[in-house]
Amino acid sequence: MKVRAAVLRQMGLPAPYARSLPLHLDEVELDPPGPGELLVKVRAAGLCHSDLSVIDGSRPRVMPMVLGHEAAGEVVETGADTPGFARGDAVVFAFVPSCGHCDFCASGRAALCEPGARANVAGTLLSGARRWHAADGSALNHHLGVSAFAEYAVVSARSAVRIDRALPPQIAALFGCAVMTxxxxxxxxxxxxxxxxxxxxxxxxxxxxxxxxxxxxxxxxxxxxxxxxxxxxxxxxxxxxxxxxxxxxxxxxxxxxxxxxxxxxxxxxxxxxxxxxxxxxxxxxxxxxxxxxxxxxxxxxxxxxxxxxxxxxxxxxxxMGSAVPSRDLPRYIALHRTGRLPVEKLLTHTLPLDDINLAFDRLARGEAVRQVVLFDT
The missing domain is CATH 3.40.50.720 (NAD(P)-binding Rossmann-like Domain)
Incomplete structure (x- = not known):
């Protein structure tokens, strides 16, 4: 399927980003989900300083890459072997996929998952696959298994946590990085x-x-x-x-x-x-x-x-806050529901995807806490 996405092709372009335009808004091709994967319609995606660190080159990643790692969305298609997920589920992404089997996952340290870390460094999904392709057919890399600055994303089911649909997407997205970390x-x-x-x-x-x-x-x-x-x-x-x-x-x-x-x-x-x-x-x-x-x-x-x-x-x-996302995200959301974790107070700006370079200028200047790209619902 064709998807509009923010693609970073070169790190280290100078600010202001509204002028240098490090993120290109391109129409790219997204393959369907494979076994153990989900196709998710992204509803909201937060701008994090970790994204900015990739843009300015202080956190080197493989290029080119569809950027973004803090987001919430809705499952629209499941691949084989995705128990616990169904079309229509609301999900929050976790930026380290946890295999569930390595020594770290088995000991409750999902943030240190070894296969997940290797996939994140390589710019792939947990399976080792890349589902993004540029218009010329060349592969694009995934950002931390998520690539949230896009209308849709294919992610490993191990990168997603089901949440209550009542939580607004622009608030739910913040739990995926800022809150969890x-x-x-x-x-x-x-x-x-x-x-x-x-x-x-x-x-x-x-x-x-x-x-x-x-x-x-x-x-x-x-x-x-x-x-x-x-x-x-x-x-x-x-x-x-x-x-x-x-x-x-x-x-x-x-x-x-x-x-x-x-x-x-x-x-x-x-x-x-x-x-x-x-x-x-x-x-x-x-x-x-x-x-x-x-x-x-x-x-x-x-x-x-x-x-x-x-x-x-x-x-x-x-x-990642030493988190086990499937355990911790529901707990944090429950605290938010009771008013003990007023996460909504961190949200300072919402914006369309078209304004994403301008928003990273705002983040670089320290003029925002959390900005969220809202996609059409």
Whole structure:
């Protein structure tokens, strides 16, 4: 079938993207779903900083690629061997397909699925297939098994989670990355408990979702850290007890003062090795520094090695919120339904697919939290 999609053919084109147009809106060919796959009509797709990192080249991926990884849609066709899915199901995508059989999946660490990771690096679906083709017949790569900036997408059934149809698509989409990653970093990776102190670095979509998760977990105090005062004001309205303008030693000192000697958990979501160093410096003795952001693979993070021993410190990575999507997404949606996870407050803009390059300019300037492309319903 012919599908309109946003195709990235070259990384590293300069901003403003409304002028350089890194994403081409092309009519491409989409093959039908194979065994274990679903054809999904995309209803809403969020713009994430991870997408921007591919566009600007700081997160290298195979080219050319149909971009986008945070989305919700409706199943319109199922391939063979897709038990649990039927036409008309509402689904949210997970950006790491989980095979269900490797050592990591079997031990409840679906975010580290080895076949899923290999497929994501190769730009294929979990099966190893590519279902996208350009007008000249050449293959196009999948982005994290999802490729959500398109009217339709074929995904592995292992990349989809059924959800309640009552949840609006523009809200449902946010659960696929921002919420799963941010809330998961708090409840799965750090396992924050009531009354424990948390400092969160970076108030983008993931960082603010982590803030919502910390509030839901009963953390106190909760310190929000960012370079933009407007983001800190939003964080305050969402439950941060203190805000700190990011910077050098003075910022770290302020965080340590607000958390009575350092945060029990410092969570870095900015994708900056400098922010990660500050998060480590703001963590108390015996505390945990959790890193969620994705800096360029060449960047390094240096700490005092002896502090890991003498202060019994922990530095821990969190990918996809250490989530098991089929377990966690229904839980987070249930929290949203009861008002304990007001995800809708993260949505700052909706737009048509035609405005996607302009929207990435807005994201790059820090003028948006979560923007969502809405497709015709």
């Amino acid at each position: 941010g809330v998961g970093a708090v409840v799965n990776t750090a396992r924050v408990g009531p009354g424990e102190s948390v400092a969160i670095f970076g108030m983008g979509g993931v960082g603010l979702a982590a803030l919502l998760g910390a509030v839901a977990a009963g953390a106190d105090p909760i310190v929000a850290v960012d370079v933009l005062p407007a983001k800190l004001e939003l964080a305050k309205s969402l439950g941060a007890t203190h805000t700190v303008l990011a910077g050098g030693a003075e910022s770290v000192a302020a965080i340590r003062e607000h958390t009575r000697g350092g945060a029990a958990y410092a969570i870095e979501t900015a994708g900056s090795e400098a922010a990660l160093a500050q998060a480590y410096a703001a963590t108390r003795r015996g505390g945990m520094t959790v890193t969620v952001g994705l800096p360029h693979p060449g960047k390094q993070f240096a700490i005092s090695a002896v502090s890991l021993v003498t202060e019994e410190r922990t530095v821990k990575g969190s990918y």
